[in-house]
Amino acid sequence: xxEINIALLGFGTVGKGAYDIxxxxxxxxxxxxxxxxxxxKVFVRSMERAKELGVPEALATTDINDILDNxxxxxxxxxxxxxxxxxxxxxxxxxSGKSVVTPNKAALAANFARLKDAAAKGNASLRFEASVGGxxxxxxxxxxxxxxxxxxxxxxxxxxTTNYILTKMTEEGLPYEEVLKDAQDKGFAEADPTxxxxxxxxxxxLSILIALCFDEYISPEDIPREGIxxxxxxxxxxxxxxxxxxxLIAKAAKKDGxxxxxxxxxxxxxxxxxxxxxxxxxxxxxxxxxxxELMFYGRGAGALPTGSAVVGDIIAIAKTL
Amino acid sequence: xxEINIALLGFGTVGKGAYDIxxxxxxxxxxxxxxxxxxxKVFVRSMERAKELGVPEALATTDINDILDNxxxxxxxxxxxxxxxxxxxxxxxxxSGKSVVTPNKAALAANFARLKDAAAKGNASLRFEASVGGxxxxxxxxxxxxxxxxxxxxxxxxxxTTNYILTKMTEEGLPYEEVLKDAQDKGFAEADPTxxxxxxxxxxxLSILIALCFDEYISPEDIPREGIxxxxxxxxxxxxxxxxxxxLIAKAAKKDGxxxxxxxxxxxxxxxxxxxxxxxxxxxxxxxxxxxELMFYGRGAGALPTGSAVVGDIIAIAKTL
Numbered sequence: 001x002x003e004i005n006i007a008l009l010g011f012g013t014v015g016k017g018a019y020d021i022x023x024x025x026x027x028x029x030x031x032x033x034x035x036x037x038x039x040x041k042v043f044v045r046s047m048e049r050a051k052e053l054g055v056p057e058a059l060a061t062t063d064i065n066d067i068l069d070n071x072x073x074x075x076x077x078x079x080x081x082x083x084x085x086x087x088x089x090x091x092x093x094x095x096s097g098k099s100v101v102t103p104n105k106a107a108l109a110a111n112f113a114r115l116k117d118a119a120a121k122g123n124a125s126l127r128f129e130a131s132v133g134g135x136x137x138x139x140x141x142x143x144x145x146x147x148x149x150x151x152x153x154x155x156x157x158x159x160x161t162t163n164y165i166l167t168k169m170t171e172e173g174l175p176y177e178e179v180l181k182d183a184q185d186k187g188f189a190e191a192d193p194t195x196x197x198x199x200x201x202x203x204x205x206l207s208i209l210i211a212l213c214f215d216e217y218i219s220p221e222d223i224p225r226e227g228i229x230x231x232x233x234x235x236x237x238x239x240x241x242x243x244x245x246x247x248l249i250a251k252a253a254k255k256d257g258x259x260x261x262x263x264x265x266x267x268x269x270x271x272x273x274x275x276x277x278x279x280x281x282x283x284x285x286x287x288x289x290x291x292x293e294l295m296f297y298g299r300g301a302g303a304l305p306t307g308s309a310v311v312g313d314i315i316a317i318a319k320t321l
Numbered sequence: 322x323x324e325i326n327i328a329l330l331g332f333g334t335v336g337k338g339a340y341d342i343x344x345x346x347x348x349x350x351x352x353x354x355x356x357x358x359x360x361x362k363v364f365v366r367s368m369e370r371a372k373e374l375g376v377p378e379a380l381a382t383t384d385i386n387d388i389l390d391n392x393x394x395x396x397x398x399x400x401x402x403x404x405x406x407x408x409x410x411x412x413x414x415x416x417s418g419k420s421v422v423t424p425n426k427a428a429l430a431a432n433f434a435r436l437k438d439a440a441a442k443g444n445a446s447l448r449f450e451a452s453v454g455g456x457x458x459x460x461x462x463x464x465x466x467x468x469x470x471x472x473x474x475x476x477x478x479x480x481x482t483t484n485y486i487l488t489k490m491t492e493e494g495l496p497y498e499e500v501l502k503d504a505q506d507k508g509f510a511e512a513d514p515t516x517x518x519x520x521x522x523x524x525x526x527l528s529i530l531i532a533l534c535f536d537e538y539i540s541p542e543d544i545p546r547e548g549i550x551x552x553x554x555x556x557x558x559x560x561x562x563x564x565x566x567x568x569l570i571a572k573a574a575k576k577d578g579x580x581x582x583x584x585x586x587x588x589x590x591x592x593x594x595x596x597x598x599x600x601x602x603x604x605x606x607x608x609x610x611x612x613x614e615l616m617f618y619g620r621g622a623g624a625l626p627t628g629s630a631v632v633g634d635i636i637a638i639a640k641t642l
Binding site for chain 1: 329338342343345346349350353354418450456457458460462465466467468469470471543594596597609610612613614615617618619621623625626628629631633634635636
């Protein structure tokens with residue numbers, strides 16, 4: 001059985017999630033793909049941090065070149081967060097022929113062409129299923145099982161924090177500020193919620209969806225964007241009375257060769273499949289000229305769901321090695 | 322650009338749907354996969370039938386050996402319907418090293434091990450995304466992007482005819498017989514609706530889902546099964562009053578190594594994601610030990626949606642040739 005060696009960069013929520021899945025489902029995965037998957041190295045900021053996070057001591061390294069220069073590493077999983085530094089590291093790994101898996105939408109959306117080029121030059125794979133919709137396998141489906149389609153529209157609820165806030169505002173009739181504070185207390189929203197509530201995270205994800213559906217790159221900064229901070233309890237009530245729901249929708253459509261895209265609070269009739277996506281759940285809704293409307297629904301965040309997507313990408317690459 | 326040669330067996334709804342997609346999206350598909358896909362032969366019962374169906378005369382053949390003995394054919398798409406004859410043909414094609422794509426759940430569910438064996442012996446691919454859920458790419462996701470998961474449960478609305486009937490009974494308060502007749506008039510139900518309304522079609526699909534999720538074969542005949550013919554308007558009304566919906570649910574779950582499976586009318590709370598799946602739409606809902614709950618929603622039938630799944634399988638195979 002061929003052994004595939006992995007390096008994890010970062011051991012936060014997603015890195016540890018992937019590590020735990022590779023451990024708990026090891027036997028099953030190895031049987032399915034007839035490959036043994038071995039985590040060889042874990043890159044961390046400091047050995048103290050490694051200890052805090054529970055990284056096995058024999059795997060931890062604080063020297064990125066321990067990984068980049070290691071010819072036995074087949075796949076690098078970049079799960080550090082950040083934008084420029086992880087993009088540089090991913091580029092180096094790809095150019096040296098190592099395949100890369102990442103959930104890092106910000107690094108990816110800001111450097112899409114550069115990283116795709118590096119993968120082509122290094123004859124390596126770059127996969128990022130976890131970057132949009134967490135565990136939902138929409139990106140792989142768009143690129144593979146649905147590759148016979150010309151896509152005409154993609155829309156989604158791709159940010160769990162804002163969907164949680166809008167759901168609570170709708171169900172409990174509470175104002176934005178109060179629900180945000182509750183979400184922060186429960187760990188569903190960050191202390192600085194800007195990237196979520198202003199739609200920045202959703203714009204990063206939409207940039208990636210546009211690249212895959214329409215083979216066209218639009219920088220997240222060029223996507224018209226409105227967050228949920230201006231949504232009032234009165235807006236929500238008016239929507240409810242009208243049989244509608246307000247959702248933060250990331251949407252792109254191509255008509256007559258012209259792309260229109262945006263991230264903004266949107267009224268949906270309650271009968272729309274996306275209207276039923278509540279709390280922290282995510283969904284991606286695509287329309288193809290053959291398949292018609294399709295929706296993928298699931299957990300958009302969390303260690304194991306996001307780790308599931310990372311492990312799926314590792315498996316897809318491992319099968320080709 | 323490498324040319325991939327396809328033979329279509331049958332030119333009914335699905336065969337023609339796949340043919341039309343390969344034609345209308347030809348340029349886009351060939352650019353995506355850097356392969357040219359060429360329909361070389363179409364097998365039909367008679368030349369008169371071929372003419373009626375609009376098969377290009379140069380492609381039509383009534384001799385199956387024109388295809389099975391043709392070393393230039395890479396992929397055989399079996400879309401004839403039936404059970405024993407198509408299974409025999411698929412087995413022969415696979416043993417001779419031709420890959421096979423089929424939407425034929427009945428032939429597949431009745432001959433799963435035999436066809437998998439033939440694919441292994443012939444070193445060929447056997448793909449059947451279209452056999453469950455039409456255009457919904459759930460089978461590929463279960464086997465690939467979600468391969469890091471141990472599945473604990475799979476459930477679905479996998480028969481569009483019965484879902485259409487139950488939806489109309491619910492929305493319009495009409496009795497089963499009346500809605501069935503209307504569905505037959507509109508072409509949503511067949512003149513002999515037995516396979517649909519008795520849950521036989523759903524059991525075939527569940528057998529396939531079980532094989533993929535749990536790596537275990539259960540014959541459709543051994544799946545406990547109850548159709549929708551006994552569902553009354555009073556049952557539907559009682560469900561509505563209780564905040565529930567009645568859906569024909571195909572379900573399998575594995576607990577402590579023991580499999581439980583069934584096809585039967587099932588009460589779901591209206592808040593369940595499957596409760597919102599209406600009319601002829603299908604959905605597959607899986608639970609994995611990493612990803613948690615996931616739902617795939619889309620069109621479970623029709624020429625282009627089902628053709629989309631067939632073409633996705635053709636593309637997946639073409640990429641490996």
